[in-house]
Amino acid sequence: MEPQAIAGLTIAIGGLGPAIAIGLIASKAMEAIGRNPEATSKIQTNMVLGLAFAEAIAIYSLVMALILKFV
């Protein structure tokens, strides 16, 4: 397989899991805000926390793809 294709596949497959995870986290947060609008800022803070962890995995695979392409 050519190296360009491998770099592309790395980020494509590596971004799949985190994308689903972020969708689930955000949807549960929206549900919780809908049930209890008064606690919005607390829910928002914790949602951002969870999003940072989920997105970090996508960033790892992105850095891997960049290293494969440019080094």
Next chain:
Amino acid sequence: MEISVAAEQIGELFGVIPVTNSLVVTWIIMAVILILGLAIKFGLRIIPSSLQNFVESFYEMSYEFVEGVLGEHTRVVYPFAITFFFFIAFGNLAGLLPGMGSITIDVIKHGESEALPLFRALTADLNLTFALALIAIISNQYFSIKFIGLKKYLHKFINFSSPINFFVGILEIVSEFSKILSFSFRLFGNVFAGEVLLSVMYFLVPVFVPIPFVLMEIFVGLMQAFVFSLLFIVFIKVSIAEH
């Protein structure tokens, strides 16, 4: 179009210490923050000016936020958290200014002269984000020892009461190291990927099309600074929690 993952070395300090282009930007940002802080401190008046007003309201808002997470230990931890936030936010925003990556300087390398960029976004260098992550995790250990005492802190990691607890203690040690990696790579990956994206956009269509990407980069830069500080204080809260 040249993109390099590592920051390029452009000189030497006293002939021994290598100076890279992101180090130059780090010094400039440090000087800017220092001068700003000193100007606000020596300009404090009873009837506040607009800059003092803004800083005071920002301070109150963020102090209450950290107090909501940490409670009674806020006084000691707050300066750390807000310094991380300001440093990373200023650094990320400064990386978007015109002149980063385009102003070049001629460097003699192995006998031939090569034009290398003089400035580079400081958080796009893995050395800097790794150093910030090390500072965050080491001060995390210091604060846990300071708040709950040395015995309870060691009991978290080395625990002989049952085989499962012993294994959990070893996992805790490994997770401290993985926190260092995750902190540094999250910040580095976000900012470096943004830089690559902007380079490609400027290269393809230099007019009008990069505008939404620059806006997204500003948002991502501020968001990453906020997430770094938030994770820092949440990890401290988790490590001083009783079981």
